[in-house]
Amino acid sequence: MSATPFHLLWLLGAPLALGLLAWVRPPRHSGLVLLVGLPLPLVAVWLLLGLEKGPMAGRLALGPLMLHWRFDGLAALLLLLTQLLLLASALYATDYARATRLGRHAYAGLWPLLGGLALGLGLIWIAADLLLLYAGLELMGLCAVGLMLLPGSNAALSAGLRYLLFALVGSLAWLLGIALLLGAGGRLDLAGLAALTEPEPVIRIALALLTSGLLLKAAIFPLHSWLAPVHGSAWTPVSAIHGALVVKAAFFILLLLWRALLPKAIAGAWALGALGSLAVLWGGLQAARAAGLKQLVAWSTVGQLGYLMLAFPLLAGTGADVATMAWQATWLQLGGHALAKAALFMAAGNLVLATGADRLTALTGTSRRLPLAWMTFGLAAVTLMGLPPSAGFTAKWLWLQAALTAGQWPWVVVLALGTLLSAIYVFRVLRCAFVETGPEGDPEPALKPALKPEPGLGPALKQEPRPKPELKPGPELKPGPKPELKPGPKPAPELRPASGQKPALEPRRPPLGMELVALALALAALALGLAAAWPLALLPAVASPPAGVR
Amino acid sequence: MALAAAWGLAGLLLLLAGLSLFQRDLWRACEAFVAFALLMALAWLLLGAPWLALAETLLGALLTGGSLLWTLRGRGALPRLAPVDETARRARFSAPLRWLLILGWLGLTGLALVWLLGPEALTPPRSTSTLLAATGVPIMGLGLWAFAAQRHLLRRLLAFNLLGSGVFLLLGGLAAPAAAATAEVRALILIGLMIALLGSVLGAALLLRLHAQAGQVTLNPLFKARSNAGSGSGMAPGSGMISTR
Numbered sequence: 001m002s003a004t005p006f007h008l009l010w011l012l013g014a015p016l017a018l019g020l021l022a023w024v025r026p027p028r029h030s031g032l033v034l035l036v037g038l039p040l041p042l043v044a045v046w047l048l049l050g051l052e053k054g055p056m057a058g059r060l061a062l063g064p065l066m067l068h069w070r071f072d073g074l075a076a077l078l079l080l081l082t083q084l085l086l087l088a089s090a091l092y093a094t095d096y097a098r099a100t101r102l103g104r105h106a107y108a109g110l111w112p113l114l115g116g117l118a119l120g121l122g123l124i125w126i127a128a129d130l131l132l133l134y135a136g137l138e139l140m141g142l143c144a145v146g147l148m149l150l151p152g153s154n155a156a157l158s159a160g161l162r163y164l165l166f167a168l169v170g171s172l173a174w175l176l177g178i179a180l181l182l183g184a185g186g187r188l189d190l191a192g193l194a195a196l197t198e199p200e201p202v203i204r205i206a207l208a209l210l211t212s213g214l215l216l217k218a219a220i221f222p223l224h225s226w227l228a229p230v231h232g233s234a235w236t237p238v239s240a241i242h243g244a245l246v247v248k249a250a251f252f253i254l255l256l257l258w259r260a261l262l263p264k265a266i267a268g269a270w271a272l273g274a275l276g277s278l279a280v281l282w283g284g285l286q287a288a289r290a291a292g293l294k295q296l297v298a299w300s301t302v303g304q305l306g307y308l309m310l311a312f313p314l315l316a317g318t319g320a321d322v323a324t325m326a327w328q329a330t331w332l333q334l335g336g337h338a339l340a341k342a343a344l345f346m347a348a349g350n351l352v353l354a355t356g357a358d359r360l361t362a363l364t365g366t367s368r369r370l371p372l373a374w375m376t377f378g379l380a381a382v383t384l385m386g387l388p389p390s391a392g393f394t395a396k397w398l399w400l401q402a403a404l405t406a407g408q409w410p411w412v413v414v415l416a417l418g419t420l421l422s423a424i425y426v427f428r429v430l431r432c433a434f435v436e437t438g439p440e441g442d443p444e445p446a447l448k449p450a451l452k453p454e455p456g457l458g459p460a461l462k463q464e465p466r467p468k469p470e471l472k473p474g475p476e477l478k479p480g481p482k483p484e485l486k487p488g489p490k491p492a493p494e495l496r497p498a499s500g501q502k503p504a505l506e507p508r509r510p511p512l513g514m515e516l517v518a519l520a521l522a523l524a525a526l527a528l529g530l531a532a533a534w535p536l537a538l539l540p541a542v543a544s545p546p547a548g549v550r
Numbered sequence: 551m552a553l554a555a556a557w558g559l560a561g562l563l564l565l566l567a568g569l570s571l572f573q574r575d576l577w578r579a580c581e582a583f584v585a586f587a588l589l590m591a592l593a594w595l596l597l598g599a600p601w602l603a604l605a606e607t608l609l610g611a612l613l614t615g616g617s618l619l620w621t622l623r624g625r626g627a628l629p630r631l632a633p634v635d636e637t638a639r640r641a642r643f644s645a646p647l648r649w650l651l652i653l654g655w656l657g658l659t660g661l662a663l664v665w666l667l668g669p670e671a672l673t674p675p676r677s678t679s680t681l682l683a684a685t686g687v688p689i690m691g692l693g694l695w696a697f698a699a700q701r702h703l704l705r706r707l708l709a710f711n712l713l714g715s716g717v718f719l720l721l722g723g724l725a726a727p728a729a730a731a732t733a734e735v736r737a738l739i740l741i742g743l744m745i746a747l748l749g750s751v752l753g754a755a756l757l758l759r760l761h762a763q764a765g766q767v768t769l770n771p772l773f774k775a776r777s778n779a780g781s782g783s784g785m786a787p788g789s790g791m792i793s794t795r
Contacts, residue, residue: 065733065734065737131734134738134741142745142748142752145752146752154764154766157756157760158760158764158766160756161703161760165697165706165753168745169697169710171742172717173655175714175717175718175721175742176659176720178721178738179717179720179724180659180662182721182725182735183662184666186725199666201662202665205658205659205661205662209655212651
């Protein structure tokens with residue numbers, strides 16, 4: 001048991017305090033945000049380096065209430081990731097507000113909600129009892145709903161309301177699970193619950209209820225329907241932080257609980273793995289069919305979250321080497337995907353902002369005018385697809401190895417199919433960028449014919465959205481402008497569908513700050529793959545008990 | 551004596567829960583919910599938690615109930631909702647998955663209760679706390695059913711609140727014998743009450759915005775409200791009955 005570390009408390013509370021400050025006086029320039037916000041990730045790094053002496057854990061007494069917390073390498077890494085993504089999102093938001101002329105009140109409301117979200121996430125990373133986890137989860141959930149509602153359009157309100165109802169029912173399922181656990185054991189701290197083994201059926205039922213509540217919040221396969229509509233209408237910085245962290249927090253709690261309560265439940269773990277596999281396939285298929293760019297990115301989140309669920313079967317009842325590989329792969333995928341997904345949402349937001357339309361068809365031929373945004377998109381997509389230098393590749397490699405060593409071949413198939421699907425949807429977008437002769441004459445339907453066939457026909461069909469006589473092989477597929485190869489630069493207006501409300505203009509370039517933030521995140525996702533040894537060394541061993549003091 | 555009072559209380563709770571879910575007049579349904587929340591406060595008193603009773607009165611009855619009632623009598627720029635719920639219920643067997651979830655939820659809870667309480671669970675309960683915990687189960691069932699079957703968003707908010715109350719009763723009743731974690735249990739219920747309040751206020755405000763902007767009182771844009779102000783529903787009266795999910 002350690003003394004209460006005040007720098008940890010400061011790091012938890014500071015974002016909320018800054019958010020409230022920014023509510024009163026919303027920042028206009030990203031420089032100010034950078035100056036004020038930069039200390040937060042630095043403190044997180046300092047905390048991380050202070051962990052050399054070993055993990056900390058303790059209790060905090062609030063009157064008769066006893067709150068348990070722990071702070072190990074995993075919590076510190078996740079806290080660092082949270083602060084980095086929060087800072088990136090805040091930097092992006094200031095430029096975004098100017099570029100899209102957001103309403104003044106809505107923009108001011110962004111800040112306290114972001115602060116509350118950070119506090120909720122921080123509580124989740126360090127909590128070691130169900131009460132603290134519940135408080136963090138609810139704070140995070142309500143702030144996330146609030147953030148999604150900020151645009152105020154009909155679509156946003158409707159999607160946000162659906163999200164709210166789902167989140168509320170999910171939290172009640174979670175509370176019911178806690179009630180049953182309390183009835184069985186009479187305590188809430190994870191260490192005490194880990195020691196609880198009797199009566200086993202009640203623990204199983206309680207865990208099933210807790211799991212269903214968390215699956216709802218994490219948008220895992222059958223309970224994912226709220227995710228795509230909510231992202232379709234949300235602001236880009238909000239989508240980025242939501243897709244990167246909020247859904248992952250629910251997964252984090254899920255893994256924590258399963259490892260504390262039923263570490264050896266193989267059937268349940270396989271069921272979760274199967275749900276994850278379905279999520280990978282379904283999310284990939286839907287992303288490959290999506291007509292809008294943001295929809296596509298949101299569906300890819302559903303698919304990528306499915307990979308994380310493979311951790312359960314590979315951690316339950318397997319040998320030490322398999323468990324270690326799966327453990328490392330899980331956290332690497334979580335971190336890599338968080339960075340890459342935030343970058344992808346931001347790049348997609350930049351593209352949508354530049355072309356003024358969300359449809360993929362509207363992106364035709366923009367690669368020469370928006371090289372930076374497309375480069376970011378491509379780099380982030382490298383992580384999503386799991387191509388070599390990225391964290392996604394390392395994670396998938398470790399999973400493959402773990403699955404092969406354990407003899408659990410179904411996951412190998414899932415990993416292969418998932419990678420194929422993600423390659424399909426990524427290249428579908430990139431194609432739109434590099435094909436120069438777009439939907440001339442027939443605006444909307446360039447992609448429609450490909451969308452018509454039944455979903456059951458498989459991914460092979462979707463690779464060919466339209467005949468491609470003009471697509472030049474080779475050099476054009478590389479990012480970067482190559483004007484000398486073209487017969488002559490065509491002005492954009494003819495390429496774009498005429499149905500947009502705005503008169504067709506040359507795509508205007510989004511502010512440089514927005515592009516740089518997105519690019520930095522995409523590069524960070526690649527760097528995480530190259531320097532994976534450092535965070536992996538800081539992770540607690542897989543066999544270590546999940547909780548702090550008794 | 552206390553047990554007789556608890557039986558009476560449990561019966562009244564169930565009655566009011568049913569009233570607030572089945573009443574077609576939304577104003578009366580919300581009033582029934584306020585009464586239900588006040589009875590919940592009494593239940594907390596019976597379980598020996600006066601602070602929780604105070605919180606339930608304040609957060610549950612006054613603020614949550616008040617905000618739901620406010621959607622029906624809102625003044626200012628926002629038009630109020632129609633007082634009578636005329637949206638069709640969802641077709642009963644339209645979504646087997648939904649019914650599977652409801653039955654699974656209730657079945658699992660019942661099974662766990664039987665396991666926790668032993669054979670005593672199948673006989674009439676003898677202690678106040680067990681009785682109130684057992685009352686939580688049918689209330690949850692009512693709430694779950696209404697949440698899944700109703701389309702009107704105000705009704706779904708009511709159903710969510712009832713479902714929450716059922717869970718709180720179960721939590722309070724089950725944990726009462728384990729004195730070790732009393733403070734934690736009360737903190738859990740208090741957080742739950744606050745979440746329910748925030749969720750209800752947010753949901754009610756959203757519902758009013760949605761109603762003002764699009765004339766919608768359900769999540770599905772096809773089911774427009776036929777408000778007495780006649781705001782924007784160009785649909786024939788019967789078209790709301792077509793099941794388009």
